[in-house]
Amino acid sequence: MAEGTRRTPLSRERVLRAAVAFADGPGAGGTTGGSGGGIEALSMRKLAQELGVVPMALYKHVAGKEELLAGMVDAVVGEIDPPAPGAGWKDVVRQRVLSARRVLRRHPWAPRVIESLPAPTPAMLAHLDSVIGTFRSGGLSADLTHHAMHALGGRVLGFSQELFDASPPGDTPPGQAAPGTAAPAAELAARYPYIAEIAASAVHTDGSVISGGCDDQFEFEFALDLLLDGIDRLHRKGWTSAAPRGSRSTAPAGG
Amino acid sequence: MAEGTRRTPLSRERVLRAAVAFADGPGAGGTTGGSGGGIEALSMRKLAQELGVVPMALYKHVAGKEELLAGMVDAVVGEIDPPAPGAGWKDVVRQRVLSARRVLRRHPWAPRVIESLPAPTPAMLAHLDSVIGTFRSGGLSADLTHHAMHALGGRVLGFSQELFDASPPGDTPPGQAAPGTAAPAAELAARYPYIAEIAASAVHTDGSVISGGCDDQFEFEFALDLLLDGIDRLHRKGWTSAAPRGSRSTAPAGG
DNA sequence: ACCTGAACACCGTTCAAGT
DNA sequence: ACCTGAACACCGTTCAAGT
Numbered sequence: 001m002a003e004g005t006r007r008t009p010l011s012r013e014r015v016l017r018a019a020v021a022f023a024d025g026p027g028a029g030g031t032t033g034g035s036g037g038g039i040e041a042l043s044m045r046k047l048a049q050e051l052g053v054v055p056m057a058l059y060k061h062v063a064g065k066e067e068l069l070a071g072m073v074d075a076v077v078g079e080i081d082p083p084a085p086g087a088g089w090k091d092v093v094r095q096r097v098l099s100a101r102r103v104l105r106r107h108p109w110a111p112r113v114i115e116s117l118p119a120p121t122p123a124m125l126a127h128l129d130s131v132i133g134t135f136r137s138g139g140l141s142a143d144l145t146h147h148a149m150h151a152l153g154g155r156v157l158g159f160s161q162e163l164f165d166a167s168p169p170g171d172t173p174p175g176q177a178a179p180g181t182a183a184p185a186a187e188l189a190a191r192y193p194y195i196a197e198i199a200a201s202a203v204h205t206d207g208s209v210i211s212g213g214c215d216d217q218f219e220f221e222f223a224l225d226l227l228l229d230g231i232d233r234l235h236r237k238g239w240t241s242a243a244p245r246g247s248r249s250t251a252p253a254g255g
Numbered sequence: 256m257a258e259g260t261r262r263t264p265l266s267r268e269r270v271l272r273a274a275v276a277f278a279d280g281p282g283a284g285g286t287t288g289g290s291g292g293g294i295e296a297l298s299m300r301k302l303a304q305e306l307g308v309v310p311m312a313l314y315k316h317v318a319g320k321e322e323l324l325a326g327m328v329d330a331v332v333g334e335i336d337p338p339a340p341g342a343g344w345k346d347v348v349r350q351r352v353l354s355a356r357r358v359l360r361r362h363p364w365a366p367r368v369i370e371s372l373p374a375p376t377p378a379m380l381a382h383l384d385s386v387i388g389t390f391r392s393g394g395l396s397a398d399l400t401h402h403a404m405h406a407l408g409g410r411v412l413g414f415s416q417e418l419f420d421a422s423p424p425g426d427t428p429p430g431q432a433a434p435g436t437a438a439p440a441a442e443l444a445a446r447y448p449y450i451a452e453i454a455a456s457a458v459h460t461d462g463s464v465i466s467g468g469c470d471d472q473f474e475f476e477f478a479l480d481l482l483l484d485g486i487d488r489l490h491r492k493g494w495t496s497a498a499p500r501g502s503r504s505t506a507p508a509g510g
Numbered sequence: 511a512c513c514t515g516a517a518c519a520c521c522g523t524t525c526a527a528g529t
Numbered sequence: 530a531c532c533t534g535a536a537c538a539c540c541g542t543t544c545a546a547g548t
Contacts, residue, residue: 312513
């Protein structure tokens with residue numbers, strides 16, 4: 001099956017596309033038949049076989065399995081819709097988060113792989129930078145925006161979990177850089193200005209950006225109290241999910 | 256090294272303790288020297304070697320690697336402090352979440368392993384049941400409690416991510432049960448009454464408990480709006496993290 | 511009846527041998 | 530110079546052979 005593609009020369013693009021299709025699993029990719037079975041089953045050997053190629057041929061286009069996974073994530077994150085023009089910051093962020101969720105629902109393996117990456121990919125950084133930019137353009141302070149991004153956490157990318165250890169970009173050990181992020185800190189700051197600004201505002205109790213960045217405990221409690229206080233408010237209001245279904249049920253009085 | 260323990264007969268307890276110590280990594284367990292190197296390096300073979308035993312000897316005490324991981328998680332979750340008596344629901348939940356976070360910080364591999372489990376372990380169910388009970392005893396409705404648990408998500412266990420697919424207990428396929436949760440649904444309902452109540456209130460748009468349970472999209476948007484609305488409120492207030500540091504900075508006027 | 515060595519079917523990646 | 534087969538150092542688990 002698909003023997004017409006056997007002769008098509010391999011490219012990084014083709015390798016990544018095949019890997020994503022394989023990880024999406026049989027049937028999920030749209031085509032019928034014998035392609036793949038989930039991220040667990042994805043191996044360099046099986047992917048090569050899928051492409052009608054000897055395993056070592058893949059290493060001409062990706063440095064190894066880790067870079068393959070980073071490339072797959074980058075491709076998937078690139079599917080998230082751009083920000084809708086002309087709306088308020090809250091709706092813009094909301095729509096982008098929901099778009100990200102729709103994308104990651106199409107690729108259920110992605111959250112787990114994202115979490116396993118040693119560093120964010122370029123597409124992830126671009127997306128985060130863009131969301132931060134939406135907050136800042138809406139008038140939120142760099143400080144509040146920083147905590148807001150932590151509180152939203154993985155939700156910004158469509159799922160719910162912490163991303164990495166929140167160290168500022170360019171913080172990799174001098175010896176070797178993470179796959180796809182091999183540029184020096186200055187260049188990263190130029191490319192992702194909003195991330196750089198937020199990172200700069202992250203000089204916390206330890207007084208040093210380079211040593212580690214954010215106060216994880218503070219960020220954790222910030223998000224926790226946002227949730228507990230919101231739940232408390234709904235409780236006092238006598239809120240119920242049955243009645244306001246379909247409307248923005250948790251919106252505050254002023255919203 | 257540690258040759259005094261060579262003769263101690265193997266037990267499930269000892270296997271699990273050794274596995275946790277190995278996953279915690281060298282130096283993290285308190286002892287000096289050559290024990291283990293992280294969850295990535297943990298294998299049945301290396302664990303057996305650590306215990307001075309042939310690999311297959313482990314299979315007398317754990318059915319396989321998956322059950323080993325479930326047992327490790329169960330042991331770790333059991334370290335979470337019990338609820339403090341006499342305080343309001345919000346503070347009790349808050350303290351338990353922060354205790355869970357401290358525990359999982361001691362075992363950084365645990366969140367990833369928890370996420371990889373096919374079903375929650377008994378200790379996880381007991382903890383969730385207890386937190387739900389705190390909400391309910393505080394007067395929150397089953398409905399609001401249900402959404403609150405989703406919104407807090409993995410934070411209840413000390414980290415930030417969704418837990419499984421939120422299907423009610425006893426929802427495993429009839430053929431085989433997940434490791435450690437082999438009891439029928441009725442028994443589970445008796446053991447975790449609060450979870451059972453919450454699961455019962457989860458009859459959503461599809462009208463069936465058995466078919467899947469919660470409306471994931473609603474739960475996702477519920478938590479997202481809780482966060483966005485809280486951020487919006489702080490923004491309008493002109494909130495800054497610098498000033499109120501140390502006090503409960505996000506608390507509402509009424510709290 | 512209990513325990514265990516060898517074997518099976520994998521894995522990612524290296525490296526030397528082929529063209 | 531390019532490509533690739535065999536090999537290396539692993540894995541979890543089965544199973545038959547030993548005691």
